[in-house]
Amino acid sequence: MNDVNFLAWLKNPLAIPLVLIEVAVRVSGVETTKYFSTGVFVTGPADTPSNLAYEPIVSTGVQFSEQLSLDGEASLSTGDIELSNANGERDGWLGAGSVWTNRPVRAWIGDPRWPRADFRMIFNGIVADIAPKGRDMLALKLRDKMQRLNAPATESKLASSLNADAVLPLSFGEVHNITPLLVDPVMLQYQVHDGACESIFEVRDNGLPVAAVAVNSTGKLTLNANPVGAITVSVQGDKPGAYVNTIAALVKRLVTGYGSAADRFTSADLDIASLAAFDAAHQQPVGLYLQGRTNVISACQSLTASVGAQMALSRLGQLRLIQIALPAPGTPTEIRPAHIVGYTLEPTVRPEVVAAVKLGFCKNWTVQPGLQTSIPAQHKELFATEWLTATSTNASAQTIYRQTLDPAQQDTMLLRRVDAEAEAARQLALWSSPRMVYEFEGLPEMLMLELGQPIVIYNQRFGMEAGVPGIVISLAPNWESAHCKVGILV
Known part of the structure; x- marks a missing residue:
């Protein structure tokens, strides 16, 4: 069929x-x-x-x-x-x-x-x-x-006399200046990941580089000398086979390899083609460090939100990543009055116009103010700062809509300034102009729509006479009546 x-x-x-x-x-x-x-x-x-x-x-x-x-x-x-x-x-x-x-x-x-x-x-x-x-x-x-992903990524514990209830940490992508878990205070052994990792490449004591022996295959390191202060480490993390550091690849790794063993996704639960397309379009490197009982779904959302995206499932129950974007990627579907029941098209939500977007990136996972060790002052400043930031502004929108040019910061798992600046500019272009959410009851053709699908809607109302591009953001199908309530952002 x-x-x-x-x-x-x-x-x-x-x-x-x-x-x-x-x-x-x-x-x-x-x-x-x-x-x-x-x-x-x-x-x-x-x-x-x-x-x-x-x-x-x-x-x-x-x-x-x-x-x-x-x-x-x-x-x-x-x-x-x-x-x-x-x-x-x-x-x-x-x-x-x-x-x-x-x-x-x-x-x-x-x-x-x-x-x-x-x-x-x-x-x-x-x-x-x-x-x-x-x-x-x-x-x-x-x-x-x-x-099924609403469960801790790991519940594996240290199970030693030192701290039997300590949950083993997890490192994904590249993470900077994390606080490793002390495994053995006598042997000066620490752990940065529960399993094999790509590289433990920088160990510091109160910000000062120190010598250590790293075993990447176990995610552990051993100091060569007793520490003076706080030990921090930079890591390229999880490596079950090949090391990956992009959003789609890490989401795939999290949902299939972590959480409750009985509830993990398999390849049959993934929309492989959709995830591959997202990965090809979003190659920005990211990093995420998990301590304690962070849920898989929360960890994945931290990654996807870095580029204004989110997880969604197809009607076949397969995982996709969808970015809110206008125009949305792909070939748009035309929606004309013949596809809409009567006069059901109506505006429902008008998102706030913004004049600036501020993103946090390159997280410093262990903030260390007031370091007294003999490192450059510029480095001390970096270790005392949790986030680097990138801000994109639109002075015209600020004047017209009387919005602030110093917005609340949105934290991301992005690592590079060039990527954070590009994403801030993309989000600003999306939200610095008036947008509207419309809903309507659709005829049978609309049952074929999917979340994130690009559309062009034509109507005699709301300035849509020549067609307006949009993206499908909600669907409520009624298969017995062959109608579907559709929500679109334009």
């Missing part, structure tokens, strides 16, 4: 939409799969699975929303599936014997006259929990799979 045929079916008044749900649940200690639907459906002998009857107990199909955040914070899709419980025959599903939490759930839509293989996947996520919805209904609360 290709896109053309699928769209033709969505637009066909004789189509009979049917949603199939497959959800995992632990029943009496045994992991199993339940099969639900919005109508009667039995797979054929040649289908996979074959000759299987789905329970027609789903009352509303799948209702969920997808959204990109304009402030860069990760936004998880939400929604639910309503299940019939009219006679109380499924009351037991609320009991301790049935565990639905954090189990995978997938949904497809198609026509009951189709073979199972022609159904189109519309959701691939997890169940947050099951809950009653009145006396006669149950609701499976949905979350997208990014919820």
